[in-house]
Amino acid sequence: MEELLKVNNVSMVFGGLRAVSNFSMEINKGELIGLIGPNGAGKTTAFNMLTGVYEPTEGTITFEGNLVNGKKPYQVTAMGMARTFQNIRLFSELSVIDNVKIAYNMHVQYSLPEAIWRFGRYFNEEEEITNKAMSLLKIFKLDGKADEQAKNLPYGEQRRLEIARAMATQPKLLLLDEPAAGMNPQETHELMEMIRWIRDEFKLSILLIEHDMSLVMNVCERIYVLEYGFCIANGVPEEIKNNKRVIEAYLGEEVS
Amino acid sequence: MNNIRKQDIMSLLGCFVLFAVMQLLIMFEIIGPFWELNIVLIGINIILSVSLNLINGYTGQFSIGHAGFLAVGAYTGAIITVKLGLPFELALIVGTLCAGLLGFLIGLPTLRLNGDYLAIATLGLGEIIRICILNIEYVGGASGLMGIPRETNFAWVFWVGIFVIFFIKNFINSAPGRSCLAIRENEIAAETMGIDTTKYKVMAFTIGAAFAGTAGVLFSHYFYIAHPASFTFMRSFDILTMVVLGGLGSMSGAITGAVLLTGISAFLAEYPEWRMVIYSITLIVLMLYRPQGLFGNKELSLKMFKLGGDNSGRTAEGK
Amino acid sequence: MDMGSFLHQFVQQLINGVSLGSIYALIALGYTMIYGIIKLINFAHGDIYMLGAYFGFVATTMLGLSFLPALVFAMAAAAVAGIVIERVAYRPMRNAPRIAILITAIGVSFFLEYGMILIATPQPRTFPAVFDATVYNVAGLVINSQQIVILGSALVLMAALTYIVNHTKAGKAMRAVSFDMDAAQLMGINIDKVISMTFALGSSLAAAAGVLVSIYYNSIDPLMGMMPGMKAFVAAVLGGIGIIPGAMLGGIIMGVVEAMVSGFFSSTFRDAAAFGILILILLYKPSGLLGKNIREKV
Structure with missing residues (x-):
């Protein structure tokens, strides 16, 4: 092994x-x-x-x-390596999907000017991130709550979201x-x-x-x-x- | 994603209409010189509050030294036009870059500090910038730099304001912007998600400082003078108040806060003795009733009236 | 400058600095106590110092009181003002976001400043000389009797405060609330009363500082609290905000640094030096000189 x-x-x-x-x-x-x-x-x-x-x-x-x-x-x-926390540390004011999207940021290729002027890789990559985040949420059965604020999820779902978020860092x-x-x-x-x-x-x-x-x-x-x-x-x-x-x-x- | 682009174009169209209406009103003197001046001031304050909101509201870093960067912009801009005789457009660019550079240099060491300690450090740095300027004879020392040409007008302020609002709105709706939001929400978790927190804190601080510099150039080229007394910590408090009153982390809030407070101040100009007393009571009462600010961290959008629509800060025209 | 005159100048500035610093320390104590209890940077605290000076002015000119009774009167009146401000402006916001209370404090500060302008006009007023200023020359050093009074009063007040905080029941309650408000409440401590008392104590110290400074400079005006208030806040942070000995230490350091910079360089850089020292210390010790560096538990 x-x-x-x-x-x-x-x-x-x-x-x-x-x-x-x-x-x-x-x-x-x-x-x-x-x-x-x-x-x-x-x-x-x-x-x-x-x-x-x-x-x-x-x-x-x-x-x-x-x-x-x-x-x-x-x-x-x-x-x-990715981790979750004993005491949940979500981005609680942000939406469920944004919580996951943030964990993808590491892999984002587009540059700051592309983000500000919205050209080049921006649109394609944003779409890709959103799709990836959605499919992860689906795995964790959170896709129905993608637009809810993370702090409004019940406890068990918050725990699952933390794992989903950690998974997004690949x-x-x-x-x-x-x-x-x-x-x-x-x-x-x-x-x-x-x-x-x-x-x-x-x-x-x-x-x-x-x-x-x-x-x-x-x-x-x-x-x-x-x-x-x-x-x-x-x-x-x-x-x-x-x-x-x-x-x-x-x-x-x-x-x- | 095409509908985002469509929204951008629609917003821009809205801006054109608003601009045309305002410009006509000014041209036909339906808006008199007093209100024209205040509208320019509102525009400058919007740039300031929106840029401070990026630091305090979106990234969650408690900075109250914004007046320092405003001063840097005001003075470097004036040096370009008055001392070097170069065009205003260049002054805008140089003023912005200088303030941004200073923001970067200051942000790098100080953004390690947290909460109130960062607040007092930025406040101190703002004051240090002002006192240094006060001691430079080249820019007029304590009596200020005079004889600055009036290059700023409504059109300049309007379009620069729109530029800044769009810049920051698009920034926040991108990966780097989301990193900033993550830092505000939970710095430790953000770092564990692979976000280099120092980098994004400094980035937000630099952008915020740079736009404060832009506002400074506009400011000194409207009021003919750059004077150290305009950039005390009270000015920083002013800007902070606009942001908090509107709602930290809300673009609509920052804009509304700037319009509201500048407007109240202008309305009260007729009662000079009572002006600040009424202003302060208004402030206290507003905070008592809306401690989270007028907008919280929400955005003004069609969503507020009906379901659907997006939540990006599409209120550039809220002037 | 040769060594002898350098040393002479140094000691002279040290004397000036310590007496100025004791004023900062008095104001900083109020900042630190209020911060320690409700985590509020009370930006209106500098204006309480101004209020104290005006109360002292009223006591000496209108009521014809002498130094000590006037000082006590100003302190008592400012204590009441502090309690009222907390009741009206801060208490309703106890569960609001901290930054909202901060903005309220800025609002209160404006209100006190411009309210005073409305009542007393913006013109500076001459503070009566409540006792003769004697200048002593000791080994070529100039010491003013007023400086001695300032330092003496400040020391007595600080000693009194330390006693109250460390050895009385009320002080124990204050420390408990500042350590953990919820737990203190569960132990049967009346939070509201403790907070009121903290404001009263802090405000009376600021008022004392106001009166002492007015006697020294002979002049008062409604905006006199802005800069000393800010400096005292810096002093409190310098020493480690929320820590009482820290405020005293920070105040003295601020005073000495300012006196040294004015004495050896230029008084225009005085304020910049104070802030500069603060930033240097914070970069080295992010929670102040006596502060404990608490890391967030992961």
């Missing part, structure tokens, strides 16, 4: 606090990986290092062989930060079906942070477990389920 992301012994230190210590992970093309751990274990911090929000204090991160350390978030996105690796948070079981189930379908359809890799254990166990092929910033286990769901340290640290009676 081809390696996509390699995290090599990274640590993140805030003042005196080691939020993540010597964390290593690999993600191969087409894999669906889970990252779990109790609250405050450093999952989101790990995410933030991957996406350039924080620069790791130690260690290296490479994506397709290119170094991620020191890159700004928008550069990381351009390399082919990533090779999609990072989802607790996408099912606050969803009811029915919605969660649909979401998981969708995540798996996206992976197969778009042939990308997905890294998923999740609290809902059953969900991660069902959908992910491999799982990493963080506790107090340390990676205490990794492996296929069966292994994780039976790992003593994981059970002690996190699962407790949930999986007994």
